[in-house]
Each structure stands twice: as C-alpha cells, then as structure tokens.
Amino acid sequence: xxxxxxxxxxxxxxxxxxxxxxxxxxxxxxxxxxxxxxxxxxxxxxxxxxxxxxxxxxxxxxxxxxxxxxxxxxxxxxxxxxxxxxxxxxxxxxxxxxxxxxxxxxxxxxxxxxxxxxxxxxxxxxxxxxxxxxxxxxxxxxxxxxxxxxxxxxxxxxxxxxxxxxxxxxxxxxxxxxxxxxxxxxxxxxxxxxxxxxxxxxxxxxxxxxxxxxxxxxxxxxxxxxxxxxxxxxxxxxxxxxxxxxxxxxxxxxxxxxxxxxxxxxxxxxxxxxxxxxxxxxxxxxxxxxxxxxxxxxxxxxxxxxxxxxxxxxxxxxxxxxxxxxxxxxxxxxxx
Amino acid sequence: xxxxxxxxxxxxxxxxxxxxxxxxxxxxxxxxxxxxxxxxxxxxxxxxxxxxxxxxxxxxxxxxxxxxxxxxxxxxxxxxxxxxxxxxxxxxxxxxxxxxxxxxxxxxxxxxxxxxxxxxxxxxxxxxxxxxxxxxxxxxxxxxxxxxxxxxxxxxxxxxxxxxxxxxxxxxxxxxxxxxxxxxxxxxxxxxxxxxxxxxxxxxxxxxxxxxxxxxxxxxxxxxxxxxxxxxxxxxxxxxxxxxxxxxxxxxxxxxxxxxxxxxxxxxxxxxxxxxxxxxxxxxxxxxxxxxxxxxxxxxxxxxxxxxxxxxxxxxxxxxxxxxxxxxxxxxxxxx
DNA sequence: CTGTTAGCGCATTCAG
DNA sequence: CTGAATGCGCTAACAG
Numbered sequence: 029x030x031x032x033x034x035x036x037x038x039x040x041x042x043x044x045x046x047x048x049x050x051x052x053x054x055x056x057x058x059x060x061x062x063x064x065x066x067x068x069x070x071x072x073x074x075x076x077x078x079x080x081x082x083x084x085x086x087x088x089x090x091x092x093x094x095x096x097x098x099x100x101x102x103x104x105x106x107x108x109x110x111x112x113x114x115x116x117x118x119x120x121x122x123x124x125x126x127x128x129x130x131x132x133x134x135x136x137x138x139x140x141x142x143x144x145x146x147x148x149x150x151x152x153x154x155x156x157x158x159x160x161x162x163x164x165x166x167x168x169x170x171x172x173x174x175x176x177x178x179x180x181x182x183x184x185x186x187x188x189x190x191x192x193x194x195x196x197x198x199x200x201x202x203x204x205x206x207x208x209x210x211x212x213x214x215x216x217x218x219x220x221x222x223x224x225x226x227x228x229x230x231x232x233x234x235x236x237x238x239x240x241x242x243x244x245x246x247x248x249x250x251x252x253x254x255x256x257x258x259x260x261x262x263x264x265x266x267x268x269x270x271x272x273x274x275x276x277x278x279x280x281x282x283x284x285x286x287x288x289x290x291x292x293x294x295x296x297x298x299x300x301x302x303x304x305x306x307x308x309x310x311x312x313x314x315x316x317x318x319x320x321x322x323x324x325x326x327x328x329x330x331x332x333x334x335x336x337x338x339x340x341x342x343x344x345x346x347x348x349x350x351x352x353x354x355x356x357x358x359x360x361x362x363x364x
Numbered sequence: 365x366x367x368x369x370x371x372x373x374x375x376x377x378x379x380x381x382x383x384x385x386x387x388x389x390x391x392x393x394x395x396x397x398x399x400x401x402x403x404x405x406x407x408x409x410x411x412x413x414x415x416x417x418x419x420x421x422x423x424x425x426x427x428x429x430x431x432x433x434x435x436x437x438x439x440x441x442x443x444x445x446x447x448x449x450x451x452x453x454x455x456x457x458x459x460x461x462x463x464x465x466x467x468x469x470x471x472x473x474x475x476x477x478x479x480x481x482x483x484x485x486x487x488x489x490x491x492x493x494x495x496x497x498x499x500x501x502x503x504x505x506x507x508x509x510x511x512x513x514x515x516x517x518x519x520x521x522x523x524x525x526x527x528x529x530x531x532x533x534x535x536x537x538x539x540x541x542x543x544x545x546x547x548x549x550x551x552x553x554x555x556x557x558x559x560x561x562x563x564x565x566x567x568x569x570x571x572x573x574x575x576x577x578x579x580x581x582x583x584x585x586x587x588x589x590x591x592x593x594x595x596x597x598x599x600x601x602x603x604x605x606x607x608x609x610x611x612x613x614x615x616x617x618x619x620x621x622x623x624x625x626x627x628x629x630x631x632x633x634x635x636x637x638x639x640x641x642x643x644x645x646x647x648x649x650x651x652x653x654x655x656x657x658x659x660x661x662x663x664x665x666x667x668x669x670x671x672x673x674x675x676x677x678x679x680x681x682x683x684x685x686x687x688x689x690x691x692x693x694x695x696x697x698x699x700x
Numbered sequence: 701c702t703g704t705t706a707g708c709g710c711a712t713t714c715a716g
Numbered sequence: 717c718t719g720a721a722t723g724c725g726c727t728a729a730c731a732g
Binding site for chain 1: 373416418419420421422423425426431433436440441442444447448450451454455458463464465466467468479481482483484485486487505508509586587588591613616617620623624642643645646647648
Binding site: 055086091 | 725727728
C-alpha cells in the first residue's frame with residue numbers, strides 16, 4: 029500500500045533482496061522463467077509488484093550486446109508515402125519487444141551519414157532505411173558494425189545488406205508504356221524533385237523515346253504543388269492530353285487545377301498518380317495510380333531484421349516487391 | 365590505410381591506447397575538450413579516425429544516467445494531424461543530440477500503459493505524449509520516474525507534468541458559434557470516433573443547445589470516410605446546410621460526395637474542417653478549417669524537455685497554444 | 701534449479 | 717591539465 033521505499037528507481041538488486049534470492053535468480057525469473065521454479069518466480073514477481081521495478085534496458089543491453097532497438101531512417105515524417113511502411117515496421121517490431129529510433133535526413137546525404145553514425149552509437153540491433161544508403165563511408169560503417177540492415181523503397185544490385193524494394197526506373201517505363209498504349213501523344217510529368225521520383229522520370233523518358241515536358245517541384249509534393257505544376261505544364265504545352273504525377277497528393281492538385289480551368293478529367297486530360305493513397309480510389313474521378321505495398325515493405329523488413337536478430341539467416345535477403353498500375357476512371361478513355 | 369585491426373568495434377580503450385593517453389583523457393578530449401590541451405585532443409582525434417571509433421551511448425548513459433533519448437508516444441503514425449508536431453519535435457531534439465523512440469498506442473489505453481512501461485525501461489531523458497496520459501498507473505509511474513513529461517494536443521487541469529495543448533471542447537464550441545452566427549439552422553457533424561474528436565462534438569452540441577445529427581466513423585478518418593459520412597447525414601437530414609468535419613481529409617471526402625450528388629459548396633452546403641492541412645487552402649473551394657500550430661507544439665515540447673534536461677526550470681510548464689478558425693470560401697455565404 | 705564471479709564501455713568521483 | 721580507481725545495473729559464463 030505504501031509507495032516505493034525511496035525516491036530512486038528500484039533495481040534488480042532491490043527485487044532480489046526482497047524476494048530473498050540472488051541477483052541472477054531474480055534476473056532469470058524475469059527473462060528466462062523456464063529455468064526457475066514456479067515458487068521462486070512467484071516470489072520475485074511479488075517483489076517486482078511491491079517495488080514497482082522496471083528493468084533498465086541500457087544496463088542489460090550493455091552486457092548482453094542486444095539493445096532491442098532498431099534504427100529507422102527516413103527523409104522526413106511529412107512524406108506520406110512511407111507512413112504505412114513505418115507504421116507496420118514499428119508495430120511488428122514492437123510485438124517482438126523492439127522499439128524504433130527515428131531519424132530524419134531531409135534528403136541530405138551529409139545528414140544521412142551523420143545520422144547513421146549517431147544511430148550506430150546507440151548500438152541498435154538493426155537498421156531500416158527508406159531508400160538506399162548513399163554515402164560510401166556510411167556503407168562501410170554499417171558493414172563493419174555487422175548489424176542487419178534493410179534498405180527499402182528502391183533497388184540496387186549492391187545493397188549494403190538486405191533490401192525490400194522495387195525499381196523506380198521500371199515504374200517510369202511502365203507508366204510511359206501505359207500512356208503510349210492509350211495512344212496519347214502530348215504527355216507531361218509533374219514530379220517532386222527527390223532522387224526516387226527523378227528515377228521514375230528518367231524511366232518514363234527512356235521508354236517514351238523523346239523529351240517529355242516536366243514540371244519539377246520541391247519534395248515533399250502536395251496538392252498545392254500539383255496545381256502549380258499543371259500551370260507550368262500547360263504553359264509549355266497547351267494541348268496536353270495526359271499527366272503522370274509523382275504522388276497521388278500531387279495528382280489531386282493537378283485535378284483541382286484542371287477543374288478550375290474548365291478541363292474535364294479524363295475527357296480533356298488524363299491523370300495517373302503514384303502511391304495508391306487511401307483516398308485515390310474515392311476521388312471523382314477515381315485516380316489511376318501505381319500501387320506499391322508499403323505496409324508489406326514494413327512487414328517484411330521487420331521480419332528480416334527479427335530473423336537475423338534471432339540468429340537465423342534470411343532466405344531471400346533481396347526482395348523485389350514489385351508494383352502494379354491500377355487503372356481507374358482518371359485514365360479511362362483517350363482524351364482528344 | 366588498412367582497415368580496423370579487428371572485426372570488433374573499437375572502444376574508447378583502443379582509442380586511448382593508440383593515442384598514448386589514459387582512458388579518461390580520451391573521454392574528456394571527446395566530450396569536454398575545454399579541459400584538455402589542444403595537442404592531446406589532436407592525438408585523440410587522430411586515433412578516433414584511425415580506429416573508426418563511435419562511442420557506445422548505452423555505456424555512457426548507464427554511468428551518466430542520461431540516455432540522450434526521448435520517448436514519443438502517438439496513437440498511430442497514420443494520423444496525419446500529428447506529423448508536423450512529430451517532425452519538428454524530432455528535428456529540434458536531434459539538433460540537441462537527442463533521438464526519439466517511437467511508440468504507437470492505437471488509441472488503446474492498455475497498450476498505452478504497457479508502452480509507457482517499456483519506454484521507462486529505456487530510461488529516456490524525457491517523454492512526449494500526443495494526448496493525455498490516460499491510465500492512472502502510468503501517471504504514477506511517470507511521476508515517480510521523475511523525467512520531464514509533456515502531454516500535448518489536449519488540455520487538462522492536472523497534467524502529469526508539462527503540457528502544450530488546447531481545449532477540444534472549446535474548439536467545438538467555437539465552431540458551433542461560428543455556424544450559428546452564419547444563421548444556419550440545419551447542421552451536421554462528420555467526426556472520427558477518437559477521444560479528442562468526440563470532445564469537439566460535445567463542445568459543439570453544448571453551444572448549439574440541441575442534438576446535432578452526427579456521423580461517427582472509425583479513426584483515423586480519411587476521404588473515403590467523409591464520403592460515407594455525408595451519405596449518412598443526408599439520409600438523416602436531407603436539407604442539411606452545413607457540416608463540421610473532424611479533419612480536413614474528411615472534409616475533402618464530404619466535398620467530393622457533395623459534388624457527386626450535385627450539391628454546390630458552399631452555395632448548397634457549407635463545410636468546415638479541422639487541422640488546416642497543407643492542402644486545405646488550395647482546394648476549390650478553399651476549405652474553412654480550424655488552425656492549430658502543430659509544428660509549434662512540437663517545437664515547444666522539445667524546448668521544454670531540453671530545458672529540463674539542462675537542469676533549468678520551465679517558466680510556463682502548461683501552455684495553452686490556442687486555435688483559430690480560418691474562414692475560407694467553403695463557408696463564405698449562408699446557403700439556403 | 702540456484703549462486704558466485706566477472707565484466708560490458710564509459711563517466712564520475714577523487715587525487716595529483 | 718592528466719590519471720587511477722570505482723561502479724552504473726545487469727547478464728554470460730561457469731560452477732555447485
């Protein structure tokens with residue numbers, strides 16, 4: 029009934045003393061109960077309840093070399109694209125008793141490198157990256173640190189360690205092929221200016237075979253940037269028939285701007301986004317887009333890291349998770 | 365030129381040996397250089413570069429009782445509302461050398477409590493909560509842990525420690541007063557079913573003075589839920605004049621559904637959201653909404669935690685950051 | 701099943 | 717300005 033004996037946090041030492049057992053027995057009763065008799069476990073748990081003991085994971089980790097933390101590095105929290113991945117990653121790791129430490133690079137390679145060093149200083153049991161590790165020094169550090177690393181949302185022939193992603197270049201090519209199959213001649217690109225979005229642009233142009241009018245806007249791209257971008261594109265090419273947008277949020281903006289200018293979608297202008305956001309299927313017209321299983325990336329990455337932490341090897345350390353074009357109303361008939 | 369002498373990570377011990385100084389001198393050269401001669405610092409840094417040494421923050425933290433980590437607890441990463449707060453919090457803390465450990469409650473009080481215990485086990489130097497701490501046991505634990513705690517995005521007369529937020533009840537009242545001043549009679553609510561959104565509903569009804577048709581949808585609310593909710597509301601009240609939505613994302617859905625049904629906004633139906641999302645000002649019509657300085661919450665929370673960590677006291681440990689209704693086109697004239 | 705011994709890597713006393 | 721000793725809280729080895 030009375031509160032904790034002192035103002036300081038109880039240690040395992042206190043628990044052991046109150047339970048009348050040795051330190052290590054108390055430790056085992058809590059973390060490896062199968063090695064301890066039920067009676068002892070009960071007494072230890074009684075002492076834990078009495079003292080309000082919570083283990084100090086820093087101390088445990090120092091000795092056991094397992095921090096039960098995973099570092100997660102993203103460009104910025106405001107990039108909606110990665111949220112399902114991060115949410116699933118965090119949840120799956122949490123179920124296994126691991127927490128995520130978050131770091132944001134702001135798409136800056138120098139910050140990415142500094143962040144990786146900071147993270148390694150915490151001795152995480154694994155590291156998750158959205159995108160690839162860009163700095164060579166950071167790659168070397170990670171390899172030397174010997175922890176499981178998952179790069180994601182991109183593809184590389186030489187990953188640092190493991191990878192779950194797909195080729196953005198291929199996405200661009202697929203969209204261009206899709207546009208071409210529709211018979212459209214005058215097409216444009218409204219894209220954020222981040223490395224992966226640029227790869228999609230390059231893929232698009234590679235398949236398209238000639239330069240494509242492109243409006244590049246700063247990342248992260250949103251509705252406002254989409255409106256702006258359509259303005260830019262129409263100034264370059266007034267008889268535009270179709271636009272590929274580097275995010276569904278941006279496509280929403282292009283749609284709004286089109287409607288504001290009296291252009292009908294898809295009759296006058298067709299639209300394809302990227303990301304298959306929650307809202308895309310419910311827009312009017314419903315938005316054609318590229319689906320990527322973001323939650324799946326988070327889930328697989330978590331599993332890969334957890335397997336490695338459990339000492340198992342991962343069968344497929346490099347997974348191409350693919351993508352698919354989802355055709356909806358916004359590209360339903362060839363305009364013009 | 366040759367790589368690290370062994371496959372194991374270098375320790376400060378190695379650095380000290382190579383630099384030809386004692387352990388503690390190497391430690392000071394890195395963390396308190398003002399106490400060490402420049403010559404010694406240079407030699408230590410040389411050794412650091414040579415070994416690729418990265419400090420082990422777990423070990424340092426164990427001794428110094430400072431983990432340089434802050435725990436951040438949110439309902440779910442997918443709640444867009446909190447992203448600016450989290451982004452600013454993470455950045456501001458990172459500038460001061462602190463990292464955020466993330467935990468998601470899923471709006472579940474039991475998970476919240478378990479999560480707080482897990483977090484305390486990591487001995488964070490501070491804890492940030494979106495919302496209030498609900499479980500009494502968790503409040504007690506946090507108070508006993510003695511770390512700075514900031515609750516946010518809500519208001520309470522008895523915060524655990526510090527708080528940056530505002531009254532959701534007052535938001536609801538303000539919107540109801542705003543709607544009343546417009547002269548509208550038939551109004552409805554499209555709201556997510558989370559605790560804070562419900563408080564806004566209650567505030568709205570309290571000021572409105574009579575029951576208000578309400579469509580509650582599961583949190584987090586998005587565009588699809590908004591469409592669904594407007595359907596529900598129109599079924600109850602076909603001559604609806606105005607709708608308050610618990611998020612701008614949901615308001616987007618209500619707008620889409622209204623347009624799909626041939627209702628003009630605001631001529632036939634006025635709309636007010638909550639959150640002042642990045643896109644709201646750029647919709648057509650521009651969306652009236654409630655602005656809350658989410659980034660400001662993150663910034664202030666970080667400052668409060670950092671001040672406490674620096675041993676200073678915080679002048680205003682409880683800050684009402686307020687809110688403001690932003691009138692845009694979607695509520696511009698009284699319909700009907 | 702339980703206990704003893706010995707550190708994990710570093711920073712905080714105290715001394716010079 | 718530099719150093720030697722001590723221990724943060726816990727767990728991996730080994731013993732019994």
